[in-house]
Amino acid sequence: MAQPKTPSPMVYHELKGDNIMVILRLCLATALPVIVSVVLARINLYLSEQQKEISYKTWQIIVGVIFGCLAMISTEISIHLGNAMINVRDAAPICAGLFFGAPAGVIAGLIGGVGRYFAVYWGAAYYTRLACSIATIVAGILSGFLRKYLFENSKPIWYHGAAATTILEIFHMMLIFLTNSSDVNTAFTYVQLCTIPMVVFNTLSVTITALLLSPYGNEKQNNKTGRIKLAENFSRWLSVCVVVSCLAATGLSWRLQTSLSLNNTIEQLNLNIQDVKDDINAASDKNLLRTTESITRALSNLDSPSFDDIARLCKQYNVAEINIVNSEGIIVLSSNLSFKGYNMASGSQSAEFLVLLDGKTNEYVQEYGPISSDETMFRKYAGVVLEDGGFVQVAYDGKRLQEDISGQLVGITKNRRIGEDGCIIIADKNYIILSDRHSNDNVTHTLEDIGINVETLLDENSQQLDYSLSRIHDEPSIYTYDAAEGYYIIGVMPQAEALFSREVSSYITFFMQTVIYGILFILISFLIKHLIGDNLEKINQSLKQITEGDLDVIVNVRNNAEFVVLSDSINATVVTLKHYIDEASEKMEQELKLAKDIQYSSLPNVFPAYPNRKEFDIYALMDTAKEVGGDFYDFYMLGDKHLAFLIADVSGKGIPAALFMMRAKTVIKSLAEAGNPVNDVFTLSNKKLCENNDAEMFVTGWMGILNLETGIIEYANAGHNPPLVRKKNGNFEYLKTRPGFVLGGMEGVRYKKNEFQLEPGDEIFLYTDGVTEATDKYDALYSEERLQNFMNSIRNADCETLCRMIRSDIDRFVGTAPQFDDITMLSLKYKGGPEYEKNHN
Structure with a gap:
């Protein structure tokens, strides 16, 4: 495998020489996640409005890949500073995770991190390779974690996004230290260069995205009161405390590290001065x-x-x-x-x-x-x-x-270094420099020439205990001094190097405090939300169910003593309320039971219905979903030669449906007994049911009139399920004819009369949609196919047995699932009449 390209040494000309292009590239990198986020949010909203939503898994993969590629593009348009890069790469996985979903954030982070790792082979900075790759992956994972577990899969508020991005970028900077601990000086140089621009531009990108996406709304809106939730309010104040604590700790650390660095520098200078002094004395x-x-x-x-x-x-x-x-x-x-x-x-x-x-x-x-x-x-x-x-x-x-030791002074101090760039300067008592590795040996310099104020020097036999600041060789420096054998021995350390440990320690301390405080903030917010916020939410949800009428709800939040007392108080209140409701319900149940008895008594329910008639066998049953229902069946003799039978289903449930059912049943029966053909019965019934139908209720129905002598059935269908007909020794088949419109639905509807022939032994089965649409616990329907198959498995059963076997099969299918609709069925078996026998003998 080819080795990564070796980057050039640290340079600054790119920032100094072409500032406009640098700013434009950073602005472009900042704007890309914003633009892509808004476009994807708009696409998602459009698909939702058009009811063309794609699956969650597919959407997450698409978004993750897009933002992962965006992170790789950000790597390519980074600002190179030698081995380091200023970029806005982490904003892409953060936007994916915070605003679109945890899986999208993880996918984007992995793509961006792996892409950054291998980008060194085509010119990306090698020094920060590992730190940048890890930071991008962590950005995707952590942003996804925050969205899922802290923001409950809803878009965060802009300042939450800004805080999360700031912490992640500071973690990114800390990784540069951790992955280059053997070269702290270089790592610190990169951190100094990159920290502010990367934190600012990445945070700006995520913040603008959060503000622009807010019009598209959150996926989860729980608070409709317009007031801030407890957990959110607590998080705001906690964030203020965290920021103040972090800044205070950083300020204190800065002062302590400054004092420590100066003391260490002075001690180091004095030790070197003493070494030189000892060398001079020894010589x-x-x-x-x-x-x-x-x-x-x-x-x-x-x-x-x-x-x-x-x-x-x-x-x-x-x-x-x-x-x-x-x-x-x-x-x-x-x-x-x-x-x-x-x-x-x-x-x-x-x-x-x-x-x-x-x-x-x-x-x-x-x-x-x-x-x-x-x-x-x-x-x-x-x-x-x-x-x-x-x-x-x-x-x-x-x-x-001086003549004796002057020749040895240069050898003693010329190549002596204090730290990286510190040195020892030797001057005589006239302040003429005898040895200084930064001065030209061929030119005579005094201490004042290089920036040391000679008025601050003490008597040659006294020792300087404090330190002085001056610009030595045009560089801010710290120096201290001593006198020996008639010479001034001056130890010099560049101020930047002297305070380097303070800078590094302060940066690392600030980074660690920010990350640790950020983690603590997330953990505390998470605990507050789940220990208090979620419990209050559970109680509120229970109260909502109670106010909506579900008095069987038990508030059982018992994590803390306070919630135990609150739960028990609510439960006690509900028990008292249920007691009064039960008293009222008992009275109502008695009245409903009476209404149900009245409804059932209005239907023919004595079987065999016509024990003296040998031409047919008939049976019907009805189970209402509530105390009273809207389904009904009916059958009655029209003269001595015709049997009218029908089944109907009123829209709605309960008492309103039952009342409309009674009206429809009465109208249809009166019109049929008046001798009207079956199609006119429905036509006239529709007209009457449309009158004063302010509730806009309607009835589906199928009615047949059987000529007992000939076996001919004349029938009409008002939007009802097709009946099943079985010829003798054959199978049940659906009698499919084009149905008419429902009764009571629209004035002026006329219905068509149809007819077909029954032979002795033929059967017809009528039912309501409560049979075929009976639902089990998995929301599967009983279905017309299952009904037909089951009926065909039954042979030689009378009408009552057939109906009861079908009802039992429905019960087995439904299991423990509740009954949502009335179940009504009617079975008729034709045995033949005198006229039929006469014509067929």
């Missing part, structure tokens, strides 16, 4: 001791050293002073005649050399400083013990000391 001590030992050997070779010998050695070795001290601590010979006879014990500075007389110490070196006999005179002394007792003391003055 000068070594040289002075070597010179003293040489002079001591030269004096030891002389039998009786004189002043001239000492003066010659001073000149030969270029030293300021030579003293010979006896075993009593008295200077017996000196290059400075005024020192002869001086008692070394008389001054604190000179008394230090008396350690050479204890027999344990052979040499001693003293730091450069004022002498005891004359504090205006500065010397650096070294002493070496003589074999015969006493010691030789040799001194450098300031000029000779």
Whole structure:
């Protein structure tokens, strides 16, 4: 596999050189998720209005893929800064998850994250590859989680979307640290560059999308009062507390980290200054001791050293002073005649050399400083013990000391670094720089030339305890200093590097606090919603059911003591209410029972109905869905040779349907008994039922008049189900003829008379739609096909047995599902009459 392209080093010219194009690209990247979101929302609304909705699963896949591709496009139009990129990629999966659904967000995040991971092979930044890929995937997953579990699959309010995006982008920045922990300096550079623009533009994209999508409404609207819900109100105040706490903690951390960084910097500078000081002292001590030992050997070779010998050695070795001290601590010979006879014990500075007389110490070196006999005179002394007792003391003055160590200063400090860009600067007491790795060695500079105010320097023998800020070599820097052997040793650290740990710690602290507070906010909001909000919602839903008349609802929210008391109080109130309702219901039930008895008594319900008639067998039954119903059947003799029978179904249920049924039954029977043909019976009945029909009720019906002698049935159909007819020894078949319009539905309707022949042994079965539309618990219908198949499985059954077997099969099919419609059926079997037998013998 080809290796990813190696990006160029960190550059800034793109932002500085072509700002307009950069801004345009960022605006385009910001606008793309907004435009796509609005277009998809409009398409979804259009499909819904046209009742052409596609399945939820398909829609989620489509949206996820679109936003995933959009995330990949955002990668390609990113602003490159060396190995880092400023982009608006995360806005795409966030919009998909928050505004369209959890699956869409996950799909978009995965596509965008994987696309970002492999984008390095065609030029994307490699350094932030892993952080950006993970962040995009997490953006899709978390936004989907928030929509599903916190926003209950509804579009979030704009500030919720803004907060979620801000937290996710800060998490993105934190991932840059985590995935590049071995290179914190570079990672921090990228974070500094990318944090503000990426947070701003991604948050802006999601916020604008939320505002523009608000006219399209939420999928779930629970609050119709116009007031803010408890959980939402709590979330608002919680968010304020979280933001204030986060800012306060960040501010405190900033101050503490500033103090800590400065203290660490000063400590580091002072340690390096002390190291240089020790190096200088060690170098000068070594040289002075070597010179003293040489002079001591030269004096030891002389039998009786004189002043001239000492003066010659001073000149030969270029030293300021030579003293010979006896075993009593008295200077017996000196290059400075005024020192002869001086008692070394008389001054604190000179008394230090008396350690050479204890027999344990052979040499001693003293730091450069004022002498005891004359504090205006500065010397650096070294002493070496003589074999015969006493010691030789040799001194450098300031000029000779500088000559001795000046050659070594450059070697000591030239390549010494403090941190990455810090350094040590050496200057003489005239503030002329002797060593500075940032200065040109061929040009003489003073401390003021590079930006150090010499007035702040202390006496060369005092140490600076505090620090100073100055612009050294045109860069804001922190410096501290010390003096040694007549030199100023100055430790310098660029302010950016000195406070780097503060910047990194503050960024990381802020990022972690934001992410942690964000997670806590989500968890607390989730708990409040589900522990309080959802329980209140359950109680409200129960109260709604109660107010709608369902008094069997039991409020059973018992998570907390308060909800237990509230639930029990509501339940007790409902029990009392039910008691009063039960009393009223009992009285009503008695009245309805009486109405049902009256309704049933109006129908022929004594079987066999005509025990003296041998020409036919007839049976009917009716089960109402309520106490009284709208279905009815009827049969009666028209003279001695004709049998009228019918079945009908009134629109609606209950008492209104029962009253309209009684009216329709009476009208039809009176017109039939008046001798009207069956089609005129329906035509005239329709006219009467349309009169004063303010309730706009109607009746479907099928009526037949059987000539008992010939077996001919004349019938009419007013929008009713077709009957089933079985010829002797055959199967039941539907008698399909074009039905007329319903009775009572429209004035002026005329009905057609049809007829067909029954042979002895033939059967006809009438029913209402309560039979074929009986529904089980899975919402499956009993159906005409099942009715026909079941009836054909029954052989040699009389009319009553046939009806009861059909009713039993319906019960088995329906099971525990409630009965929603009246079930009515009528069975007639023709056995033949005298005229029929006469004509067929």
